[in-house]
Structures are given as C-alpha cells and as structure tokens.
Amino acid sequence: MAGDTLLTATTAPPRPGPPLWLLCELTYRCPLHCVFCYNPVDFSRTGKELSTAEWLRVLREARALGAVQLGLSGGEPLVREDVEEIVASAHELGFYINLITSGVGLNETRLQALKRAGLDHIQLSFQDSTKKMNDFLSSTRTFELKSKVAALIKQHDYPMVLNVVLHRLNIDHVEEILNMAQRMGADYVELANTQYYGWALKNREQLLPSRAQLAHAEEVTQRFREQHGESMRIFFVVPDYYERRPKPCMNGLGSLFLTIAPDGCALPCQAARVLPGLEFPSVRDASIASIWYDSPAFNHFRGDAWMKEPCRSCPEKGKDFGGCRCQAYLLTGDAANADPVCELSPHHYLIEEAVAHTERPHVNERPLVFRDHR
Amino acid sequence: MDTIAATAKPAIGRGLRLQWEPAQGAHVLLYPEGMIKLNGSAAEIMKRCDGACTVSEITADLERTFGTHGLGAEVEAFIRLALEKKWLEIRS
Numbered sequence: 521m522a523g524d525t526l527l528t529a530t531t532a533p534p535r536p537g538p539p540l541w542l543l544c545e546l547t548y549r550c551p552l553h554c555v556f557c558y559n560p561v562d563f564s565r566t567g568k569e570l571s572t573a574e575w576l577r578v579l580r581e582a583r584a585l586g587a588v589q590l591g592l593s594g595g596e597p598l599v600r601e602d603v604e605e606i607v608a609s610a611h612e613l614g615f616y617i618n619l620i621t622s623g624v625g626l627n628e629t630r631l632q633a634l635k636r637a638g639l640d641h642i643q644l645s646f647q648d649s650t651k652k653m654n655d656f657l658s659s660t661r662t663f664e665l666k667s668k669v670a671a672l673i674k675q676h677d678y679p680m681v682l683n684v685v686l687h688r689l690n691i692d693h694v695e696e697i698l699n700m701a702q703r704m705g706a707d708y709v710e711l712a713n714t715q716y717y718g719w720a721l722k723n724r725e726q727l728l729p730s731r732a733q734l735a736h737a738e739e740v741t742q743r744f745r746e747q748h749g750e751s752m753r754i755f756f757v758v759p760d761y762y763e764r765r766p767k768p769c770m771n772g773l774g775s776l777f778l779t780i781a782p783d784g785c786a787l788p789c790q791a792a793r794v795l796p797g798l799e800f801p802s803v804r805d806a807s808i809a810s811i812w813y814d815s816p817a818f819n820h821f822r823g824d825a826w827m828k829e830p831c832r833s834c835p836e837k838g839k840d841f842g843g844c845r846c847q848a849y850l851l852t853g854d855a856a857n858a859d860p861v862c863e864l865s866p867h868h869y870l871i872e873e874a875v876a877h878t879e880r881p882h883v884n885e886r887p888l889v890f891r892d893h894r
Numbered sequence: 895m896d897t898i899a900a901t902a903k904p905a906i907g908r909g910l911r912l913q914w915e916p917a918q919g920a921h922v923l924l925y926p927e928g929m930i931k932l933n934g935s936a937a938e939i940m941k942r943c944d945g946a947c948t949v950s951e952i953t954a955d956l957e958r959t960f961g962t963h964g965l966g967a968e969v970e971a972f973i974r975l976a977l978e979k980k981w982l983e984i985r986s
Contacts, residue, residue, distance in 0.1 A: 540918075586915065586916075586918065588922065588924065589928070618926060640909065679908060681927075
C-alpha cells in the first residue's frame with residue numbers, strides 16, 4: 521500500500537566513509553583457553569595465516585584509504601614472531617597502534633623492541649583478581665606472568681589499560697579487581713561484560729550474571745569512582761542482555777570498522793564470519809579498496825533497506841542500526857531481524873528467558889567449554 | 895579545576911598523538927582505542943602544546959598568527975577542558 525511505502529521508506533546506502541578502524545587478527549592461535557572467547561568455535565579449521573608481506577600490504581592499502589586506528593589482536597598476536605616488524609611498518613605509515621594481548625609472550629626484550637618499533641598502546645587482559653580464578657577461567661597458569669607483564673608495561677611508560685571480561689563467575693569480585701588494577705597503576709580499566717558470541721555463547725548459561733549481581737557490581741564501581749576520583753578511569757560495559765535497546769553494533773556494519781581475520785578474510789566485524797549467505801572476500805584476492813567500497817558482503821548491511829519490522833519503521837533505526845546482526849542471527853536464525861535485545865523485537869522473549877534462567881539455582885550445570893582445537 | 899597558571903606548559907597527554915589526517919580533512923587526536931576529530935581552532939591550540947611553551951606564549955603566538963587579540967580566555971577555556979579530558983597534561 522502507498523501509505524505503507526511512505527512509512528517504511530528506506531534510504532539507499534550512502535557511500536561510506538573510510539574504514540577508520542582496522543583490526544588485524546594476526547592469528548587465532550592462543551596459549552589461553554578462555555571460556556568467554558568470541559573467536560569462532562571452529563577457528564582451527566580456517567585457512568593458512570597471512571604472511572608478513574601480506575599483512576604489510578593490508579596496512580599500506582588500508583592506511584591509504586584513511587584507516588588510522590590499528591588493533592593487533594587474535595588469538596594471542598604475540599604468538600607470531602613478526603609483530604615487531606608489523607608494528608614498525610604500521611608506525612611508519614602513521615597508524616596509532618593498539619596491541620591487545622593476554623601478556624603471554626611479552627617479555628622485556630620484546631617490549632623494548634615493540635617500543636622502538638613505535639607501538640602506542642598495550643591493552644592487557646586479566647580474567648580475575650585472584651590467581652585461582654584467573655588461571656581457572658583461562659585454563660592456564662598465567663596470573664603471575666600477567667602481573668609481571670603489567671609491571672613491565674608501566675616501566676616502559678605506556679598508559680596501562682587493563683581489560684577484564686566480566687561474567688557470573690567473577691563479577692562479584694569487581695572490588696578486588698579494581699583494587700588490583702589500582703595497585704598495578706592502571707590508567708584505564710575496562711570492565712567489559714561478556715558478549716555472547718563464539719565460545720561465550722556456548723557457555724552463556726554459566727556466564728550470564730544475574731540482575732542482582734550486575735546491580736551490585738555497578739554499585740561497587742560507582743563507590744570506587746567516588747572514593748578514588750578519576751586518576752584511574754573505569755569503563756563499565758553493561759551486558760546488553762540487561763539493556764532495553766540494542767547496542768549500535770560497529771556503528772552499523774561497514775561504516776567504520778574493518779577486521780581482517782588471520783586467513784585474510786575481510787569482515788565488517790570480528791564475529792561476522794557466522795553470518796550465512798555472505799561471501800566475505802579475502803585480501804588475498806582483492807584490494808582493501810574494492811573490498812570496502814564494492815564487495816556485496818560489505819554493502820549488504822549498509823543503509824537500512826535490509827531491515828525488517830519493527831526496525832524498518834522505527835524512529836531509532838538511525839541510532840542503533842537494529843543492533844547486532846550476529847546476535848540477531850545467532851539467536852533468531854535471521855541476520856535481518858531486530859537484535860532480540862531490543863524490547864520491541866518479537867524475539868525479545870529469548871533474552872528474557874536467558875535472564876530468567878540466571879535467577880534459578882545453578883545446580884547440575886553443564887561443564888564449561890574451554891576454547892580449544894577441535 | 896582551578897585557573898591555569900599563565901606559566902604552565904601544557905603538552906599532549908602521555909600515549910596520545912596529534913596528527914593531520916588527509917582522509918578526514920582534519921587534525922585528529924589519537925588515544926588508546928579511540929580518536930577525536932578536532933575543529934580548526936582546537937587543532938591550532940593543540941599543535942602549540944609542546945610542553946615548552948607557556949599558556950601565555952601559546953596565546954601570543956595564536957594572536958600573532960591570526961592577526962587578532964583577546965584570545966586568552968578562549969585558549970584557557972579549551973586548555974582547561976583538554977586537561978580535564980586528559981588530552982593535555984602539565985608536566986612539571
């Protein structure tokens with residue numbers, strides 16, 4: 521109907537700006553086995569990793585388009601021995617370089633070399649404030665090593681950014697985590713609630729905190745801020761399952777973020793590999809410019825023509841872009857549906873059920889699935 | 895925050911970087927996992943925050959460069975904001 525057409529008018533995808541944010545997942549290999557990892561659960565079946573020369577080409581092409589923030593992550597990026605060479609090249613090109621690491625593989629020698637190469641920032645992950653829980657959650661003995669690495673980062677005059685992924689098993693330790701961060705001299709602490717993709721989704725039942733746990737953690741964080749001021753900045757990322765509206769995921773797919781997976785697969789988000797029906801191009805076959813501007817996979821979710829109701833006619837569609845495509849697909853089976861986190865989604869009951877489950881006593885739980893090869 | 899001493903020497907915050915980005919046609923301030931696109935006047939002030947010039951020298955240089963005067967209050971207001979946001983710091 522004509523009226524309908526007006527109401528549901530969509531806009532053609534505008535020509536996007538440059539991919540300002542480039543995330544290079546250098547490898548899926550990782551010495552840790554974290555239960556909340558968002559890497560694909562079949563990561564061991566992906567193709568051969570890009571060579572050093574291929575990564576350097578990715579950097580040159582992306583930088584020429586205007587990419588300026590560079591994330592080096594994984595897996596554990598330091599598993600690769602060419603990180604120093606990649607950093608040096610990225611620095612020369614003018615990237616601001618963020619290394620996202622578990623700290624495993626970072627010693628004095630490598631840190632000096634990375635500093636010389638022009639690394640700008642290191643984000644170090646911790647699993648918990650206690651050795652026992654850190655080591656359990658990562659299925660490794662890494663707590664003491666991470667503490668040493670934290671001291672090294674400070675010594676080399678880097679701003680220290682600690683990242684702790686929160687979930688049911690550690691969220692009650694937020695106060696201890698913040699005290700630990702302060703003792704280590706952290707400048708920023710990210711208390712990032714688990715996002716349920718990959719391995720984390722497999723373990724959601726055991727990882728999603730209850731509403732009471734979340735409220736307590738937020739209260740503790742607020743009190744800590746009031747007592748200690750802003751010398752250590754704390755970012756508390758609420759789990760989206762407890763929000764009423766979805767997150768503006770990636771600021772809309774294909775608008776700012778470009779991820780290159782270890783095998784060269786170009787993705788509009790690191791979790792997007794799960795989306796069916798889209799052929800994500802490889803940097804081995806195409807230039808970054810043609811991938812970003814011309815490939816069907818990157819254009820598919822630009823604009824809002826792909827949206828279904830209730831997003832299509834929603835006045836907030838320009839604000840949150842319908843939420844996360846991966847979450848919509850993983851939970852509802854259709855990537856074009858509204859992110860079920862949204863209260864307006866007809867699938868919101870899926871989120872409510874998961875949240876309700878957190879209130880039940882957790883007896884006879886399934887065991888946690890640790891990230892591993894299969 | 896108190897008023898900034900005219901003799902204070904602001905510098906770009908530790909771990910941050912200011913640079914010109916042709917693709918954005920603007921100066922940007924880069925920090926861990928983020929970026930601020932600066933408008934023209936903010937960029938002109940930030941460019942002069944080298945840890946060696948005092949706030950009054952920065953103001954004088956801006957007034958000279960743009961052939962104007964009376965920029966003191968505006969410059970100080972921006973520097974105060976930038977200090978609060980940790981874009982700038984004063985090293986002693």
